[in-house]
Amino acid sequence: YRTVDPYRDTHVIDARGPRTNQAIVGVLSLAAFLLQWDWLVALVALQLIVGLVLGRRFCLPCRLWFDVLQPRLGEGRIEDARLPRFANVIGAIFLTASFALLLAGFATIGWALALIVAALALLAASTGLCVGCEMYMIIARVRGIAVDRHPAV
Numbered sequence: 001y002r003t004v005d006p007y008r009d010t011h012v013i014d015a016r017g018p019r020t021n022q023a024i025v026g027v028l029s030l031a032a033f034l035l036q037w038d039w040l041v042a043l044v045a046l047q048l049i050v051g052l053v054l055g056r057r058f059c060l061p062c063r064l065w066f067d068v069l070q071p072r073l074g075e076g077r078i079e080d081a082r083l084p085r086f087a088n089v090i091g092a093i094f095l096t097a098s099f100a101l102l103l104a105g106f107a108t109i110g111w112a113l114a115l116i117v118a119a120l121a122l123l124a125a126s127t128g129l130c131v132g133c134e135m136y137m138i139i140a141r142v143r144g145i146a147v148d149r150h151p152a153v
Helices: 017-035 038-054 060-073 082-103 107-127 131-143
Strands: 012-014 078-080
Touching: 012 017, 012 060, 017 038, 017 060, 017 082, 017 107, 038 060, 038 082, 038 107, 078 082, 082 107, 082 131, 107 131
Parallel strands: none
Antiparallel strands: 012 078
């Protein structure tokens, strides 16, 4: 039983949902480095961008969580979706820059950016500590934006 619709109520998210995305982004970014497949960095960046621009219906890890895993595991705690969305923006920026640097011949810095994304995404997926989400919280506090008082949370 769901209390919110994952594709209509996009201002909130099941707190466990982003972990699926983080795990996939982390594993694929790490695999790209280990296999030296710069095209995979571009593919992961593109998937993040597509999900951010077109919404959860077009985000493959989101579909995996909401359509396959969540119905079997049940809905978790509902929280503000702005935090993981911000983290995805940061990941997309880093991976896009990584791919551009790889194409330009700056392999060391390009792979370093991809590995930063891999490490932070895998940290978030395994522990729940989302550095991008924490960055959003700090910026929100400085700007006076209430994060913990979302009407649907």
